[in-house]
Amino acid sequence: MLPGFPDAAPVAGLLGGVLIGLAAALMLLGAGRIAGVSGIAARACGISGDGMPRSAAWAFVLGLPIGAMLIAWITGGIEASFAGYVPLIVAGLLVGIGARIGSGCTSGHGVCGVSRLSQRSLVATATFMAAGIATVAVMNALGPEVLS
Amino acid sequence: MTRLVPLLSGTLFGGGLALGGMVDPARVRGFLDIFGHWDPTLAFVMGGAVIVMAIAWRIQARMAQPLIGATFALPDRTDLTPRLIGGAALFGTGWGIASLCPGPGFAALAIEPAKAAAFVVAMLGGMLIVRLFEPQR
Numbered sequence: 001m002l003p004g005f006p007d008a009a010p011v012a013g014l015l016g017g018v019l020i021g022l023a024a025a026l027m028l029l030g031a032g033r034i035a036g037v038s039g040i041a042a043r044a045c046g047i048s049g050d051g052m053p054r055s056a057a058w059a060f061v062l063g064l065p066i067g068a069m070l071i072a073w074i075t076g077g078i079e080a081s082f083a084g085y086v087p088l089i090v091a092g093l094l095v096g097i098g099a100r101i102g103s104g105c106t107s108g109h110g111v112c113g114v115s116r117l118s119q120r121s122l123v124a125t126a127t128f129m130a131a132g133i134a135t136v137a138v139m140n141a142l143g144p145e146v147l148s
Numbered sequence: 149m150t151r152l153v154p155l156l157s158g159t160l161f162g163g164g165l166a167l168g169g170m171v172d173p174a175r176v177r178g179f180l181d182i183f184g185h186w187d188p189t190l191a192f193v194m195g196g197a198v199i200v201m202a203i204a205w206r207i208q209a210r211m212a213q214p215l216i217g218a219t220f221a222l223p224d225r226t227d228l229t230p231r232l233i234g235g236a237a238l239f240g241t242g243w244g245i246a247s248l249c250p251g252p253g254f255a256a257l258a259i260e261p262a263k264a265a266a267f268v269v270a271m272l273g274g275m276l277i278v279r280l281f282e283p284q285r
Contacts, residue, residue: 008189008192009175013192014195015164016164016169017193017197019161019163019167020164021196021197021198021200021204023157023158023160025201025204025207026157027153028204028214029214032214032216032217032219032220035157037161037249041250045272047276052154053150059154063159063160064255065162065254066158067162068162068257069162071167078259080174080256081173081174083263085263087246088267090246092242092253092267092268092273093270095267095271096272096273096276097235097275097277098235098240098242099274102234103223103225105249106243111197111198113223115198119226120232124233128236129240134244135244135245137183140183
């Protein structure tokens with residue numbers, strides 16, 4: 001599809017991105033809030049005291065797997081290749097801690113904040129992208145067994 | 149309506165993540181692997197989302213209040229702090245290890261329930277750890 005990148009899916013990626021943008025736009029214009037998944041999840045679980053009503057936060061979080069299920073059903077299944085349980089748990093802890101300390105994640109900073117040209121979100125997004133790229137480079141150097 | 153709008157937003161969001169390939173950690177890892185076999189798909193996902201949201205922000209600027217609810221409740225901080233950068237660095241390290249972030253973690257509960265649940269529970273545990281050390285937040 002994309003010259004030089006046989007594995008890339010630019011059309012599906014762009015369409016998926018537009019859907020994510022519409023989702024965040026609906027949250028912004030409809031409910032007046034940022035569609036930041038980490039903040040909303042923390043709110044749903046009672047970890048964060050501020051934000052939307054808890055029932056609204058739960059409704060958003062519940063929608064995420066429902067949407068993925070619908071796409072899997074429409075497209076006839078989704079391939080996904082996950083790391084082993086130990087790296088998943090280590091990664092989850094770091095993602096949870098980092099998202100709370102850093103006031104957001106890929107959705108809140110990366111989509112909602114970057115599109116608003118928020119200085120904080122631009123810096124946060126550049127930082128977590130650089131850290132992610134460096135981490136993958138280090139893990140590649142260590143070999144595939146670190147992911148098992 | 150107060151629950152329908154977030155439910156619809158979450159469903160669109162999860163559908164977009166799945167359609168864009170972001171529920172597959174192998175694809176996200178391909179994006180972060182710029183020194184190896186780079187897969188630019190995530191850039192298209194982010195580009196599509198940011199373009200739509202940039203338009204939404206222009207519309208928001210002309211609105212006195214959201215369609216439901218009385219006021220906009222939006223972040224207004226502009227300060228760059230060590231917390232912001234340190235937190236984002238920790239987040240990015242975790243993102244690199246399993247190539248999952250919060251949205252795809254929840255969405256993947258419908259695709260690979262056991263592994264996605266392990267990630268999500270650990271992530272909520274991490275959030276709780278921050279909360280316990282900073283009870284005022």
